[in-house]
Amino acid sequence: MKSAICPGTFDPPTLGHLDIIKKAAKIFDKVYVAIGSNSRKKEFAFSLVERTEFLKKITQGIPNVEIVTFPGLLVDLAKELEASVIIRSIRNITDIDYESIQGQMNRLLWDIETLYLIGDEKFRFISSTLVREIASHGKRLHAFIPSEIEASVFEHLYRKRTKI
Ligand code: COA
Secondary structure, eight states: OOEEEEEEOOSSOOHHHHHHHHHHHHHSSEEEEEEOOOTTOOOOSSOHHHHHHHHHHHTTTOTTEEEEEOSSOHHHHHHHHTOSEEEEEEOSHHHHHHHHHHHHHHHHHSSOEEEEEEOOGGGTTOOHHHHHHHHHTTOOOTTTSOHHHHHHHHHHHHHHHHHO
């Protein structure tokens, strides 16, 4: 059985993330969507529990997807789950630079390849940071966030903003 890990911080998960997860699920028997930490990101808008729930909701129609969390290194999770490959998405030239460094480091840490998928054009401009900013100014997120979680994501971000 060929399995893959699709890692990220998913703060919050977007239509762009879902696009990549769906593409990976068509290629592999099993896809682990793995919520990890990023040393460049100290604070998250959504808790680990909330992000897990969001991902479960938006992938519930995809039977070969499982949501997992990991506190440490991605390669350690890959070993533990016996995943064949890491999936990363490429949206633009900047992603290529960043991703190639991560991919090489992961290959050095453990002999695992990264497969790069190019997302659909209509999602390539999306990032979780932009989504958080747009919601904080009161704009709805239907164009960026899966419909199953749009209201919860919007309300959480807008409420947080209006408290400031
Ligand atoms: N569509 C839309 N947006 C996308 C996207 C897509 N297909 N792919 C990525 N993005 C966005 C994300 O929303 C995120 O936006 P943000 O920075 O505004 O939050 C941004 O692109 C970066 O996402 P991503 O590349 O997935 O990084 P991340 O910070 O979410 O996750 C980890 C990075 C968790 C995978 C990585 O840090 C990791 O492996 N950590 C574990 C520790 C480890 O092993 N470190 C050594 C690595 S060599």
